[in-house]
Amino acid sequence: MTLDVGFIGYGFMGTAHANALARLPMFFPETPQVNRSIIVGREKKALTDAADRLGFDRTTTDWEDAVESVDVLYNLAPTHLHPEPTIEALAAGVHVLCEKPLARSLEGAERMVEAARLSDAVAGCAYNYRYVPALQLAKQLVDKGALGELRYFRGQFLQDWQADEDGPWLWRNNDDVAGAGAVGDQGSHTIDLAQWLVGDIADVSGRLATEIEERSVPESDERRAVTNDDIYTVHFSFQSGTQGMLEGSRIAVGHKNTNAVELIGSNGAIQFDCERLNELQVQFEDDYGFQTINVTRDEDPYMDAWWPAGHSIGWEHTVIHENHEFLRAVDGATSFEPSFKTAFQTQRVVDAIRRSDKTGKRVSL
Amino acid sequence: MTLDVGFIGYGFMGTAHANALARLPMFFPETPQVNRSIIVGREKKALTDAADRLGFDRTTTDWEDAVESVDVLYNLAPTHLHPEPTIEALAAGVHVLCEKPLARSLEGAERMVEAARLSDAVAGCAYNYRYVPALQLAKQLVDKGALGELRYFRGQFLQDWQADEDGPWLWRNNDDVAGAGAVGDQGSHTIDLAQWLVGDIADVSGRLATEIEERSVPESDERRAVTNDDIYTVHFSFQSGTQGMLEGSRIAVGHKNTNAVELIGSNGAIQFDCERLNELQVQFEDDYGFQTINVTRDEDPYMDAWWPAGHSIGWEHTVIHENHEFLRAVDGATSFEPSFKTAFQTQRVVDAIRRSDKTGKRVSL
Amino acid sequence: MTLDVGFIGYGFMGTAHANALARLPMFFPETPQVNRSIIVGREKKALTDAADRLGFDRTTTDWEDAVESVDVLYNLAPTHLHPEPTIEALAAGVHVLCEKPLARSLEGAERMVEAARLSDAVAGCAYNYRYVPALQLAKQLVDKGALGELRYFRGQFLQDWQADEDGPWLWRNNDDVAGAGAVGDQGSHTIDLAQWLVGDIADVSGRLATEIEERSVPESDERRAVTNDDIYTVHFSFQSGTQGMLEGSRIAVGHKNTNAVELIGSNGAIQFDCERLNELQVQFEDDYGFQTINVTRDEDPYMDAWWPAGHSIGWEHTVIHENHEFLRAVDGATSFEPSFKTAFQTQRVVDAIRRSDKTGKRVSL
């Protein structure tokens, strides 16, 4: 059996997922076969070029066309376009992998969760950082109690991609399209990791700021307002009583991809930073300091599929692992996480942070 | 002229300050001469031993005896003993260097500030981390605009000295003696640095947690409650609009002294971590990443007094530099910072964090 | 035009090159099209499995069959099998990419260079670390004089993959098959980098040691002697007068892939370590320390083909870049380096190190 797959979107994430599909047969031969069937977009020329480059059979400007003709839909469109095609696909029994965050508003996300609940199809949300081998190893260590009782979690996501005030206005700067800014785009990744590693968040207190207030629209004289956050800071508690903190920014000079977590327990601690994606810092119970583990050994999660120890993998491999797991779930072999329900819990935390910012009050979930 | 100096207290900080006084003549010969005159404590035997070891002329169990007989008083006692001797000394024209935080409550601190205002004597608070050469260099860079407009400050103070649940109950675990826990002891240092580097804080939202709820009293069967925080997390705004974040803990497994700050501007950024006290990370405007500066060059703050470049200094040198500056102020050559007034502003932030924690609301200063 | 490609060998490097060929169309569409045509090996079952997994049309146990039927031959066999098929292919006008080192002896390598000289086909040697973007950036910086006059080069290649004495005897432990041990396998990579970055080496003084003297043959009771080096240390001069040092080992506990170079000039310096493959440390002329550059920006070599800044690549991408360049050379667009002639100069250095070790004398090249 070969699964026909359709993509909505063909930008950065379109390439990342197409690459993943293309590489699975060689490295994860047990993954179901897929055919890159159809790709949906608006600009015909760009779309045709993308289909050529990414290896798709045909293109369409009508997402309903895709929904009707595929087994699996990848919704990689800007966030405000997540709900409708996703809901229709799930209703038609088409499996959906939807980019994160689920939707720009809680209401849209809620409808998506409901559609997933009513469908037999698999509905997954693409929080790919779970699929970093070093973080999979971290999860194993936490689950087996290597850190003892969990006391404190910190998640950072610092990037500089919009640090230049003269850089362009983009759809991610628009609340109406993207929903939340840095906290929705970057923070949601960290919230997904936090709840995966520790458990559900119970309450949050958040602060959002927009330091660069307007930007130039490309190929135009227009200056347009930035209507969502470019810095977020949050403290929170998990239901377990573990304390937590989040910070992130898209204007953090000095940081390319400091997507970092630290988890401190009563007997140990771990640290991870995506700028050094093949490393996990672990302090085990009897250690005198953090061990720097090069997570490229055969026994490390997913690493027996790749190269001998010491030969690093890159960011894109997280998307490959994610696709592997998603397609295995489509095949019925496993369930996929984060499901829409899980991703909705992340969305609720983002929403609570935004409400907390507006009121200045701690918000319970 | 030689200044007679008296100490209240002879523990860790007593040794650190005595060492500082003993070393000034060789390395900072322009500092006024001092005589280690009298040391105040409760246990006679320990007191005599300390006087011998630290080079003091005599001892007393009565702090008023010291106040009457010295030119300069170092108040190194537990926090609840800061106000009375300090106020009496200032009223008598005796200069005071008081350990941080100023007092266990805002009310006590307020009385100390008032006493300083009415006195001609110098009143300084010993937030010594300002006197790390790397942080002095950071301050110079910020002041000359090397970072551009300041956008974001993060301060961390993670230690593990009370991470072991079986470790002893200490006066620092008692709100009645110490006031706030980790946020008062460690966080106040970071708040001092934040306001020094960026400016006054305008509002805060804080969270305190006590994860280890009781401890054993040494040499007894008693278990006693921990009545202040062992983890704190805070987000805040400066009056300038710069955003900020604080976190700290005394139970952070994996950290010996992660007393770290990061300051991100529109054109550059700095990072510092006390575990690598001789290093400053700086990204200048045209740089492609952080430069690791070994802050041991002759042109670095205070470093021409020490060794050739590359020969590191240690933690205690921050106390020596602080003593140098304080005694020069006593001599009339400079004013000393942090003054009591400055330290009071730090205390107000700690107090606002505690109130915010109780109410779950953002608190304006 | 589509090039028919044949592989001799299907292990680690077979997978790496097959992966590279499979990924070029999506990321480097200007590379000539290739067809994975035939794969050569000895064990029929394993060979068929490999052909399936790696996407080859057919298999053979006779390399002459492959030489006759392809446009391009990848010689990925153990080192002693490099000369014959390579020489025959070049004589037949078939382009050859040969794994490093060129041959197990200088004599074999010499014959290969002569075959390349007489052929119109492209003959390249797969020293892939040249194609790390961070090292390409290093080369650009050196060539534009950013380091000033070059004074010192250090190359390290420390791995632990044979540190365990109980690990198996492998063909790489056999001088008759592999030629030199760690210095041939790992050291040759570093010599290639050294001569690429600085220029030809003029003389060497080397030392080889075999600390683990025998190993167990897998699935047998036999213990077999290790007949080549597992540690090498070398000091040398370049013709330019720059000084240099090499060290490496396959039994270096603590190191997964410390394939590191440092180059110090009169005005600057660079450092690179393959364990952090996306980073280059550079001290520019007016800097106060090394800048940590995250070499993932669009302007970095090859990086515009991949992901947005901050999204790391892995080891395998070096092989993709190498294949891209090799196939462009086959297409006539460029010449490929390292050519056999260049690789022979590397081989001469390895040979000189071995002679120096035996005699205890410095050896001129």
Added chain:
Amino acid sequence: MTLDVGFIGYGFMGTAHANALARLPMFFPETPQVNRSIIVGREKKALTDAADRLGFDRTTTDWEDAVESVDVLYNLAPTHLHPEPTIEALAAGVHVLCEKPLARSLEGAERMVEAARLSDAVAGCAYNYRYVPALQLAKQLVDKGALGELRYFRGQFLQDWQADEDGPWLWRNNDDVAGAGAVGDQGSHTIDLAQWLVGDIADVSGRLATEIEERSVPESDERRAVTNDDIYTVHFSFQSGTQGMLEGSRIAVGHKNTNAVELIGSNGAIQFDCERLNELQVQFEDDYGFQTINVTRDEDPYMDAWWPAGHSIGWEHTVIHENHEFLRAVDGATSFEPSFKTAFQTQRVVDAIRRSDKTGKRVSL
């Protein structure tokens, strides 16, 4: 009993030792009492200033005056002035701590060892890096077998203090005064550490280079030749069969004090770098990577004398620890290492490196 101490020399090392003597009573009260009695130098004004600053009773321009009047002599003069006063002092029963290296030539060093052999006085050579707590910890780990069988040692000593070609000509550039250049000044430290940690060196192969060939004499128009090395590279074997490598330079742009050692065994490994003097990297037998140990715990060597864990010490503390041990040996409590005999073995290695450089041959010791 109070020991009268005399110093020959009052520059960098004079200050370092005077500081050490001044601090011992407070931190190592069990060390014998000393009186800083007399200081020897040539320029009267500078000498008087130094005596004031460093706390000496009186000065002299005649070293024989000092030898006659003290219990202990610190010979801190330029290297060519080590033998005569040292030999005379030892003959008179005066204890001597002599700066390293022992002498500018093997012949001078030999006479010093003979003088020490004939004297009852303690004769120590000031290789202070042995007294870094992190290296003391390393030594303990090696001695208890934590690394297993020792396979490989690397020692680096890279500094940039003479990297600037326009910097002044100094006595250290003159073979007639200093003996060997970087290899004598810096390399001898590393050789001392190597033989202390692993055992005696059996043979060496070395290379010396002088890349900056002349320098300007301060306050003059004269250009003067640099007559010793500014880069050295060495490979060698210990008598145990362990392999080793040394490199160092005083013109290494990018390095302030990379005085680093690595020791790799069959079961573990350690790394140390003086730029992070409070850290030791250790990979223990069952570890997955190096642990970063913050060597400031009470149980770490010498650290119970200083501050609570996490409060770093600096370079000068190594000299304090060294003085503590030397004076305890003078008091008869211990013997002191490195003795002259031990330091002579270091000198022999430096001499063998120089001979090897000249002949291009491996030299046995």
